[in-house]
Amino acid sequence: MNTFKVGIVGYGNLGRGVEVGLKNTKDLELVGIFSRRDPKQLDTTSPAYHIDELDSFKDEIDVLLLCGGSQKDLPVQAPQLAENFNTVDTYDNHNEIPTHFEKLDKVAKENNTVAVLSTGWDPGLFSLNRLFAEAILPEGDTYTFWGPGLSQGHSDAVRRVEGVKQAVQYTMPQEKMVEDVKNKKKVDYNKLSAHKRVVYVVLEEQAEQDKVKEAIITMPDYFEGYETEVHFIDEDTFASEHTGMPHGGTVLRQGQTSDKQTSVYQFALDLDSNPEFTAAVAIAYARAAAKLAREKVFGAKTVFDIAPGYLSPKDPADLRRELL
C-alpha cells in the first residue's frame, strides 16, 4: 500500500472531522494541523503549528486538506497554498466554482501541483450523481432534496431575532414529493415547494412567542415563502436533542429509456455528522490528489475529472476482484 503524508489547514468543525477521519485510514498519515490561532491553544493531541510555519513543511507533506470557510478563507488561501502544495478543498459556493477552478488551475499548472476543489457531498457526491444520472438518462429530470439536516446559515439567522436565546433550524424535504418522484409521478418541484423549515427556539425570559414566531416565518430570503414550523423548547431539551450536526439529502432522476419505460436513479445520504462526512469525502480525494501528483497529472481537478479508483487505497486489480 502507498502511504501519503497530509496536513490540515484550519481547525474548525471540518478540520476536526478530517483529524478524526484520518484515524480510519492506514495509508494517510497526519503530519500536522496548521492554524492561524496559537497552536498551544488548539484542543488536540495531534502535532499543531502556526500557519506561518507551513512553508517549512513543503517537502514533508504530500497533500494539504484545506478546512477553511468558503466565504473568506478558501478564495484567498487555496490559490496561495497551491503554489507549494497539492491541495484538496470543499469550496461550496456553487456560483463561484468556475472562477475558483480557473484561479487554481493556473497556479497549479505553473507550479506542478494538483488542486482538487469542491469535494464533500454538495458540491461533491451530489454533483457526481447529477452527472452520472444525466449522462445515462439524457431524457428526464433531476431533483435534489436537502435534509433532514441542520442549516447553519438559517440557525444563525434565527439567533439574530430579538428574544431568541438559542435556536436551530432543520431543512426537511417534503416527503410526499420525494415519494412521488420515486414512484415515477410528475411533480411540480421548486426549492421552496420541495422543502420545509423546522425551527427549535429557546426564548429569552420575557420574550413573546407570537412575536418571535412572526419575525421568523416572515424573514425574507430565509423563511418567507417556505412552509415553516416553529417549536419553542426549554434549554435542557435544546442541550440534549439539538446540538448535533446531522444532514443529508437525496438526488433523484426520473428518466425515460424509451417512450413508455421509466428509470428512477436515486442517491441518498443520511449523516449523523455533516462535517465528519464532508471530511471523509475530502480525505478520499486527498488520496486521489497524492496519486495524481505522483503521476504528474497537474492542475485543478473536480470530482468530475478523477477516476473513482483513485479514491481507494486498494490497487486496481484488487478493486476489480473485490468490488466490480
Add this chain to the structure above:
Amino acid sequence: MNTFKVGIVGYGNLGRGVEVGLKNTKDLELVGIFSRRDPKQLDTTSPAYHIDELDSFKDEIDVLLLCGGSQKDLPVQAPQLAENFNTVDTYDNHNEIPTHFEKLDKVAKENNTVAVLSTGWDPGLFSLNRLFAEAILPEGDTYTFWGPGLSQGHSDAVRRVEGVKQAVQYTMPQEKMVEDVKNKKKVDYNKLSAHKRVVYVVLEEQAEQDKVKEAIITMPDYFEGYETEVHFIDEDTFASEHTGMPHGGTVLRQGQTSDKQTSVYQFALDLDSNPEFTAAVAIAYARAAAKLAREKVFGAKTVFDIAPGYLSPKDPADLRRELL
C-alpha cells in the same frame, strides 16, 4: 459537441436497448447493427449487416457496443473485436472479470484500442457505488439488495418444471432488512435471508398445483433455502402483467465517521426495463471510450478507471457551471 460513430454487435434485448437509447443522444450516431443472423430478418429500420462484414467498417466506427451474452459470446468476441475496434461490453460474470480484463488489456494495448468492460448496473453502477462508499467510509459494512426485479435465469428454471406452461420469477429484497440498514440498525445479512423469490406460474392443463409448487420451492441452487411464494395465474393475467423486464436494487453502506456518528450511503435503481437501462449505461461508457481513444489512453478500462466527466456529452467547463 464531439460526435462519434457507433456500431451494435448482437441484436437481442440489449442490442435493441442500445438502438432505442441512441435515439436520446445527439452526439452518437448509429452506423449499423451487426448480427450473426441474416440482416434482412432483423426487425429493425436501422442499417443492419452480417457480422462478417464488420471488418470493412473499421475506419467508419469509433466504438462498438458489444451486446452478446456473458456466458458464450463476450469471452470470445470481445478480445477478437478489440483488435480492430474500441469496444464497450456489459460482461457480468463477476468471478471471471479479472480474467476478462487481462485478456482485453493485452489485446487493446497491442492494437492501440480502448476496451471498456463490465458496464451496466451490476457490475457497473453498483460496483462504482460500492467503491465510493468504501473509500469514503472505510469503517463500515456494505449491503447489496437486488430487486424487485425479474430474474431471467430463475424464470427459465421454473419453466423447465413439468406442468409449467409459462412462468416468471421476481427477486424481492426483504424490505424490513433494507429499512433496518437505512435506519442504522445492525442486520444479519446474507443473500438468502436478504431476498425472497416470488413466482407466477401458468399451469399446463391437468397439471397439479401442489406438485408444481413443491418442485419449485425445493429446487436446489435456485429456490431451496429462500423464502419463496408461488402464485398460479391464468394466461391472460400473465400476458397483461408479466411480460416486462423490470429490475433494480439498492447498495447501502453504514459507516462510522467516528465512534458515535454513523453515515448511511445509499444508491438505488428502479428500472421499468432492465435491458434498456443497461444499454443506457453502456452508451454513456461508449462515449467515454471514444474520448479516451482520441486521447490515446489505450488498454482495458473498467468503470473504476474512467473519470465521470467522460460520460457526459457536455464539455468540462459546462459541467462545472451546471452540475457541480
